[in-house]
Amino acid sequence: MSPLKISWKSIWSKPLSSALNIMLIAFGTGILTILLLASTQISDKLENNSKDIDLVVGAKGSPLQLILSSIYYIDFPTGNIPLKEAQELARSPFVKKAVPLALGDNYNGVRIVGTDRNFVGIYKLKVKEGKFWQNDFETTIGTSVAENLKLKIGDTFYGAHGLTGSTDVHKTHAYKVAGILAPQGNVTDNLILTNISSVWKMHDHEEEKAHNHDEKSEAPEIENKEITSLLIQYRSPMSVVMFPRMVNESTNMQAASPAQESTRLFSLIGVGVDTLQWFAVLIMFIAAISVFVNLYNSLKERSYDLAIMRTLGASRGKLFLIVIAEGIMLTLAGTIIGIVLGHLALQFIGSNQESSQARLSGLIFLGEEAYLFVAGLAIGIFAAIIPAVQAYRSNISKILSKN
Amino acid sequence: MIALNAVSHNYQNGHKIGFKDWQVDDGSQWLLLGASGSGKTTLLHILTGILKPQQGSVIIDGTSIYDLSSKDLDQFRGRNIGIIFQRPHLIKSLSIKENLVMAQSFANLPTDLNRVKEVLTSLGIADKKNAYPSELSHGQLQRVSIARAVINRPTLLIADEPTSSLDDKNAAAVLELLIDQSGINQATLIVATHDKRVKDAFTNTYELS
Numbered sequence: 001m002s003p004l005k006i007s008w009k010s011i012w013s014k015p016l017s018s019a020l021n022i023m024l025i026a027f028g029t030g031i032l033t034i035l036l037l038a039s040t041q042i043s044d045k046l047e048n049n050s051k052d053i054d055l056v057v058g059a060k061g062s063p064l065q066l067i068l069s070s071i072y073y074i075d076f077p078t079g080n081i082p083l084k085e086a087q088e089l090a091r092s093p094f095v096k097k098a099v100p101l102a103l104g105d106n107y108n109g110v111r112i113v114g115t116d117r118n119f120v121g122i123y124k125l126k127v128k129e130g131k132f133w134q135n136d137f138e139t140t141i142g143t144s145v146a147e148n149l150k151l152k153i154g155d156t157f158y159g160a161h162g163l164t165g166s167t168d169v170h171k172t173h174a175y176k177v178a179g180i181l182a183p184q185g186n187v188t189d190n191l192i193l194t195n196i197s198s199v200w201k202m203h204d205h206e207e208e209k210a211h212n213h214d215e216k217s218e219a220p221e222i223e224n225k226e227i228t229s230l231l232i233q234y235r236s237p238m239s240v241v242m243f244p245r246m247v248n249e250s251t252n253m254q255a256a257s258p259a260q261e262s263t264r265l266f267s268l269i270g271v272g273v274d275t276l277q278w279f280a281v282l283i284m285f286i287a288a289i290s291v292f293v294n295l296y297n298s299l300k301e302r303s304y305d306l307a308i309m310r311t312l313g314a315s316r317g318k319l320f321l322i323v324i325a326e327g328i329m330l331t332l333a334g335t336i337i338g339i340v341l342g343h344l345a346l347q348f349i350g351s352n353q354e355s356s357q358a359r360l361s362g363l364i365f366l367g368e369e370a371y372l373f374v375a376g377l378a379i380g381i382f383a384a385i386i387p388a389v390q391a392y393r394s395n396i397s398k399i400l401s402k403n
Numbered sequence: 404m405i406a407l408n409a410v411s412h413n414y415q416n417g418h419k420i421g422f423k424d425w426q427v428d429d430g431s432q433w434l435l436l437g438a439s440g441s442g443k444t445t446l447l448h449i450l451t452g453i454l455k456p457q458q459g460s461v462i463i464d465g466t467s468i469y470d471l472s473s474k475d476l477d478q479f480r481g482r483n484i485g486i487i488f489q490r491p492h493l494i495k496s497l498s499i500k501e502n503l504v505m506a507q508s509f510a511n512l513p514t515d516l517n518r519v520k521e522v523l524t525s526l527g528i529a530d531k532k533n534a535y536p537s538e539l540s541h542g543q544l545q546r547v548s549i550a551r552a553v554i555n556r557p558t559l560l561i562a563d564e565p566t567s568s569l570d571d572k573n574a575a576a577v578l579e580l581l582i583d584q585s586g587i588n589q590a591t592l593i594v595a596t597h598d599k600r601v602k603d604a605f606t607n608t609y610e611l612s
Binding site for chain 1: 444445448451453454473474477478479480481482486488492494495496497501504505506507508509510511514551
């Protein structure tokens with residue numbers, strides 16, 4: 001009968017108060033787990049989507065909005081920019097790669113992105129089935145799109161005007177699925193890719209019908225063509241200093257850095273995360289006090305038991321171990337349950353999320369969760385140390401003679 | 404053999420108590436007599452290595468027990484001394500069997516379930532092996548506490564007022580069990596009591612004044 005088994009049995013002999021302590025710890029750990037997982041996944045997603053893109057050039061407006069619309073595909077674009085000016089920028093010696101984007105349509109809430117083959121290079125895309133888009137109205141769709149909308153190669157569909165909703169359908173041309181992308185783990189899983197001229201043709205038709213969605217509804221010549229934004233990869237680190245200033249000062253467009261804006265966005269979310277974190281720490285602290293009170297009270301009842309154990313040959317060290325192990329077992333059990341609950345809760349949240357772009361998963365495990373174990377251990381020791389020292393120091397002759 | 408040499412103890416309130424020297428031969432059975440407050444419990448604690456006296460020495464089987472380190476003394480007590488208290492005081496969260504196994508492991512002896520069964524059988528409570536202390540009667544619990552005291556075959560068996568809370572019949576039964584068990588396990592027996600009913604069973608008496 002090891003001291004650990006005695007601690008274990010002692011926990012089971014008072015199931016209600018043990019369960020309360022475990023629940024408190026589990027609740028605190030659970031919140032911390034969710035925060036840790038969610039904030040890591042969000043920042044990973046932010047980073048993953050903008051990994052190889054140094055700068056986005058678009059119409060003037062909020063830089064954050066430009067990034068959200070052109071990198072994460074979650075907000076509305078800031079407006080359009082003339083293709084001619086964009087092409088001039090793309091030829092600049094600072095630029096290694098430039099990818100034009102033409103947004104504006106969706107199919108069942110999935111955005112249709114008009115772009116060129118540089119998009120494939122910058123996101124390192126691969127096809128799982130079929131091929132990349134080539135001719136007008138051919139599309140290559142992300143893996144999640146194929147899954148969620150049940151599209152396969154050869155299927156056709158009509159795009160609708162706007163970024164969400166399907167009231168204003170472009171009935172004149174149908175898109176055709178030419179290929180499906182391999183899973184990329186970023187935003188491209190949820191996009192429909194096609195060439196820019198398809199997007200233009202879709203809208204030219206409406207312009208002919210005098211549909212006034214574009215302020216400059218003139219003759220559709222190349223000079224007057226517009227795109228939404230331009231994704232840029234720099235040629236050298238030098239460009240970081242020179243290029244954005246050049247764009248912002250000498251053109252009618254604005255340049256926004258995905259890294260900067262993502263950091264800014266994350267620091268805004270971060271305030272809420274911090275608050276919740278302190279809340280969870282507070283719960284853990286209350287749990288620690290509860291474990292302490294529990295052990296301290298039970299020690300008063302058990303002082304005679306512990307004295308008897310001494311008369312049976314248990315050393316002071318063993319009594320110390322019995323009491324401290326009881327505290328650690330309680331908090332460690334709470335920690336493990338909390339981590340499991342945290343993962344389950346996040347998986348549940350993820351499965352109920354509407355936006356598939358930022359879906360959270362509870363099935364991802366992080367190295368940082370080891371710190372939660374360490375924290376659980378520390379709380380157990382913190383709560384049990386005073387009772388354990390008392391058990392160690394107790395004068396058994398005095399306890400026994402009191403009877 | 405157990406020897407008490409020039410032992411005296413100072414209480415915290417400054418009161419000093421001295422004990423006359425005492426030689427206990429192996430296997431003998433002694434009665435320790437004294438009124439309440441005469442220092443019976445103090446002497447028992449000194450004899451069992453629980454309370455270190457200010458002066459004098461206690462020697463059990465050639466070992467001067469207060470020269471041992473705290474840890475060695477705990478282990479020496481676990482292996483060589485069995486103590487029966489006035490009230491049974493078993494660990495409530497453990498079954499009867501586990502209470503006895505715990506006594507074996509605290510003395511650093513291997514778990515020996517045959518020995519557990521043997522002891523419980525000799526005390527007539529083998530069927531209660533898997534019961535918890537709360538399910539047993541007072542008389543049964545007192546038997547378990549005797550079983551726990553003899554489980555490691557101690558050389559010295561000490562009982563502190565084992566009969567004072569029992570009626571005549573049970574007191575006689577417990578006394579008989581104690582004498583039996585000390586015989587079976589070849590242990591020296593010391594019974595401390597102020598209970599007059601116990602006197603007749605013993606020939607050797609150490610009396611506190």
